[in-house]
Amino acid sequence: MKARIHVFYRDGVFDPQGNTVEESLKRMGFSKVKHLRIGRVIDLEIDYPSKEEAKRDLNKMCEKLLANPVIESYKHEILDT
Amino acid sequence: MKAGVITFPGSNCDDDVVDSLKRIGGFEVEKLWHKDTPNLDSFSLIVLPGGFSYGDYLRCGAMAARSPIMEKVIDFAHRGGFVLGICNGFQILCESGLLPGALVRNLNLNFICKDILVSVNDSDSPWTKMIEPHSHLRLPIAHGEGRYIIDEPGYEELVNNGQILFTYSENPNGSTHDIAGICNKTKNVFGLMPHPERATDLRSQDGMKIWNSLKSYLGCPS
Numbered sequence: 001m002k003a004r005i006h007v008f009y010r011d012g013v014f015d016p017q018g019n020t021v022e023e024s025l026k027r028m029g030f031s032k033v034k035h036l037r038i039g040r041v042i043d044l045e046i047d048y049p050s051k052e053e054a055k056r057d058l059n060k061m062c063e064k065l066l067a068n069p070v071i072e073s074y075k076h077e078i079l080d081t
Numbered sequence: 082m083k084a085g086v087i088t089f090p091g092s093n094c095d096d097d098v099v100d101s102l103k104r105i106g107g108f109e110v111e112k113l114w115h116k117d118t119p120n121l122d123s124f125s126l127i128v129l130p131g132g133f134s135y136g137d138y139l140r141c142g143a144m145a146a147r148s149p150i151m152e153k154v155i156d157f158a159h160r161g162g163f164v165l166g167i168c169n170g171f172q173i174l175c176e177s178g179l180l181p182g183a184l185v186r187n188l189n190l191n192f193i194c195k196d197i198l199v200s201v202n203d204s205d206s207p208w209t210k211m212i213e214p215h216s217h218l219r220l221p222i223a224h225g226e227g228r229y230i231i232d233e234p235g236y237e238e239l240v241n242n243g244q245i246l247f248t249y250s251e252n253p254n255g256s257t258h259d260i261a262g263i264c265n266k267t268k269n270v271f272g273l274m275p276h277p278e279r280a281t282d283l284r285s286q287d288g289m290k291i292w293n294s295l296k297s298y299l300g301c302p303s
Contacts, residue, residue: 009185013230016188016255065147068140068176071183071230 002079003046003058007067008039042066051078082301084108084126087154089115089134089145094167094278098130101281105292107301115148121157125299129154129170131223131276141184141226142172151177163207163295164270168224171262171272179270180263181239182231188255192225196285198250199261199275203243206268207298208291217250218287220275227274229256229263242266247273 009015015037022036048054058076067074084102088095095112102108108126113119115134121127135144145151151173158164158179166174174180187193196219204214212218231239236258239245247262254274262273277288295301 012232013185014188014255016186016190020190065143066139068143068183070175070181071185 001046001048001051001054003044003054003076004079005042005044005058005062005066005074005076006039007042007062007072007074008037009071010073013071054078082108082125082296082299083123084110084128085113085119085121085124086110086128086130087113087115087150088130089132089148089173091134091136092130092132092169094131094169094276097276098128098167098278101278101288101292102128104281105289105296107296113150115145115150118149118153121153121162124157124162125301126163126165126295127154127157129164129166129173130278131168131170134169134173137226140172140176142169142174142176145169145173146176155179158265158270161267161269163299165208165295166270166272167276167278168222168227168274171274172226174270174272180265180272181235182229182257182263184226184274185228185230186226187224187228187253192223193227193253194221194223195253196221197253197275199247200250202245202248205243206246206264206271207295208264208268208271209246209294211294211297212290218247218275218290219280219285220277220287221279222253222275224254224274227254227256229260229274231257231260239263244268246271247275 018037025033062074198217248259252259264271277291280288
């Protein structure tokens with residue numbers, strides 16, 4: 001099965017890159033844009049007998065390496081079955 | 082006294098650290114490879130040098146913090162061994178959980194390479210005992226991700242325990258409360274963004290003061 005992990009700065013951690021890109025979009029005329037944040041997407045193929053077991057390990061992977069819980073939050077999804 | 086300097090793939094200040102440790106004398110210096118898992122019992126000091134370990138993949142210091150040798154370093158630190166992380170080494174110490182908080186992109190998104198002044202907040206540590214409190218050191222910085230962040234309860238803990246050893250006189254990167262270098266509660270693990278090893282020659286010798294403090298604390302022969 002395929003999984004996709006999204007990692008973003010936690011609320012309250014300032015993202016200067018997101019802020020700069022947001023300002024650019026506004027300058028280009030997209031005045032309705034607000035609170036743009038840039039994160040990371042990690043795609044992986046995994047082999048688990050069930051979604052539940054996959055999700056349990058995905059949590060562990062995020063906690064131990066793929067996200068830094070001090071500054072980042074994450075979510076993951078199974079893309080197919 | 083034996084000092085170990087770890088080379089990760091992408092470390093580029095390891096030889097500078099070795100050179101400055103040899104220059105101050107008193108240390109027998111050994112370079113260590115990140116994939117090895119040596120017994121660190123005979124070492125007094127382990128240094129994690131600056132650079133771009135693992136090309137800064139994922140997050141600065143994230144991959145290096147999971148290197149085989151880091152299990153040994155974490156164990157060494159928990160037993161009271163002295164560990165110094167400079168720049169990328171500081172990022173590795175935060176990623177490994179030996180120091181609280183995290184280091185992220187500079188506020189202005191630029192890589193900043195220049196000399197700065199840090200104020201020495203606390204002389205009650207092995208790393209600063211020979212430095213006059215509230216005096217200033219002139220040290221070079223060279224980083225793109227040196228903005229130290231920690232939540233407010235974490236910051237209060239740092240203050241209450243005297244863990245903030247260095248603050249920037251003029252904050253270059255947006256660090257929380259101007260923090261440039263912190264140690265752990267027991268003060269045997271120290272991480273800082275400026276490079277003391279690059280201030281041990283004719284240009285500036287302020288970096289020597291950190292080495293000399295530790296040397297004096299350890300009772301190193303000069």
